[in-house]
Amino acid sequence: MSWRYSALCAQVDVGDLFFPEKGGTTRPAKAVCAKCSVREACLAEAMANPNLSGIWGGLSDVERKALRRPRSRTLECTVDGCGMPHMARGYCQTHYNRYARGRAAS
Numbered sequence: 001m002s003w004r005y006s007a008l009c010a011q012v013d014v015g016d017l018f019f020p021e022k023g024g025t026t027r028p029a030k031a032v033c034a035k036c037s038v039r040e041a042c043l044a045e046a047m048a049n050p051n052l053s054g055i056w057g058g059l060s061d062v063e064r065k066a067l068r069r070p071r072s073r074t075l076e077c078t079v080d081g082c083g084m085p086h087m088a089r090g091y092c093q094t095h096y097n098r099y100a101r102g103r104a105a106s
């Protein structure tokens with residue numbers, strides 16, 4: 001898989017960040033994914049492989065499982081041209097974070 005050559009998590013020392021213990025924080029890993037140039041390809045592969053655990057493409061295994069449910073499959077981020085899976089309030093994770101930050105700032 002050629003996208004793996006550009007995987008940001010393979011270029012920085014991430015330790016066990018991408019495999020947090022149950023109930024552990026997923027934030028540091030997601031912050032790495034948010035800056036990764038191959039996030040969509042990574043997420044697409046993880047979505048197609050239900051057995052993968054840990055953070056892939058900015059989503060935890062629990063979040064990916066939720067996205068695989070038929071009801072949520074058609075939902076996409078409402079930001080123009082984004083197309084990432086919808087997470088909350090009509091936004092993908094990235095745009096929701098941006099939205100939440102904006103609210104905190106105002």
Ligand code: SF4
Pocket residue numbers: 006007008009010032033034036037038039040042043055056057058
């Ligand atoms: S999206 Fe995240 S898990 Fe996937 S390659 Fe990039 S940094 Fe790694």
Ligand SMILES: [Zn+2]
Pocket residue numbers: 077078079082083084091092093094095
């Ligand atoms: Zn989005």
